[in-house]
Every structure is written in C-alpha cells, then in structure tokens.
Amino acid sequence: MAKDTKFLDAFARQIKLSIHTIAPAKVVRFKENERKADIQLLFMTVYADGTKEPYGMIEDVPVLYQRFKLNQGKSFTAKINGVTQTVQVEQDLVFTPFLRAGDIVLVGFAERALDNLTNKPFDPEFHRTHDVQDAVILGVLM
Template sequence: MSNAGLFFEEFKTALLTSVNTSMPCEVLAYNESTRTAKIQPLFKVKDKGYDPISLPPIESVPVLKQKYKVNGGPVQEYVPVLDRGDTVLVVFCQRAIDDAQNGQNVFPGISRMFSIQDAVIVGVF
C-alpha cells in the first residue's frame, strides 16, 4: 500500500473510532426519582503506540421509560429499575440533547456530535 493509501486508511480508522454510536456500560449509581444514572463505559480506547485506557464514568445519563398498553387496558408508563452493577446498552445521540429532552423542536447550537456526554440508557442486557 502506498504512503498516501496508508495515511487515508489510518485516517479513516481514527475518524470512525471517534464516532460513538452505542456500547455496553456498567451502572455505578441510579437515581430513580430523576431517572438518571452514573455509568462506566465497558469499552476501552487506544491510541496508536499506547496501551488501552478506560473511558471516564459518565454522570447524569437519562434512562428511558417505557409506555405499554397491557391486555387492551389503558396505557401505562413503566419506570426502569436499575441496580449497581447492571450492564446496560447506551446509545449516543447524533447531536447535543441538552435542549431537546423536553420534546421541543430545537436547533442544537452546540457543535457536539456523537459525544459520550449525550448518552441515553435504552435497556438492560
């Protein structure tokens, strides 16, 4: 492979590994009243020439609730119960979710994209 080809291959790999989509995380703490958790990502990151390192814990991660209609009855809202040590699936939103969590249509003026700070817990493994 040429030097240019090698450069672009390494650049592509670096770019793709910097985009967070989803990953398993461990629950370190859960506040049921605010439906937020402190989590520890379970994937390590590695820069070329260095040892893998753990990502830092992520604070105040929203936990999705669920709405179900059971046996034709009224719609019921279910709040998740998470325990310390649970392994959860976390997704990372495409843009900053700070202003959109209240359900309004907003322009995410913050330039943050696919950040671990925009994590949302979607379920337990």
C-alpha cells in the first residue's frame, strides 16, 4: 500500500507542477510603446526525476494597465505643486505601465490560449491550458 501511495503522491505533484497559475518573473526588456515585456520566470521547471532547470525567456508578454474615472467628472480640491486648486477631470485617466529591466513582476497564465483574443467570445483553437506562452504581467512586486 505504501508504494501505491508514494506513486499517487508523486503523480499528483507532477500534475500540479505542470499547471501554471501565477509566478514571479524578472523583466529582461520592456517595450513601452507596445506595453509588452520579455521576462524570465524565477521558478524553475521540476521534472519527475527531481532534476530542475530554468525556463527559457518568454517574449512579448502583455502588461496590464489601469483605467480610472476620477470623481466621476465632478470638481474637487487638490494640492498641485504646493498650491490648492479646484480640479475637474472630465476624461478617463489611463495609467500606463512602466517597467525596468530587473524589475520583479507577478505573472498570471491564462486558462486557455490567448492567440486569437478579440473583444468577442472566441475559440482559442489551440489546446494549451495554463501555459507559459499565455502569460500576462499583472503588476510589479519589487
């Protein structure tokens, strides 16, 4: 019975290690105009026999950005360069990411392939699931 349990435990661990969810990565290069980065995952690949190796570089990983509506277009008071002023922001504020080589980021992996992503429901066409090729940078850790 103990051998059966060890086999099942090892098998379950191997399956879990093959499902990518979220991982830390280091930015190698950031392409600001495209909002994409080349990254190196900081976790290593672990094989069934216990050997480990680093992942290869993942290129052109999209970086999330944020869009906010500030105070819903209503006036508010703000201190700008030491001077209190009344401000009204009528447009959405878009916070564009800026990364530097060496930044440590948090990367998520899509459930299915993102190759055919559009603004409509789509068939991913590819059978990849939780794959490193479908990484998205969620934010900066350090």
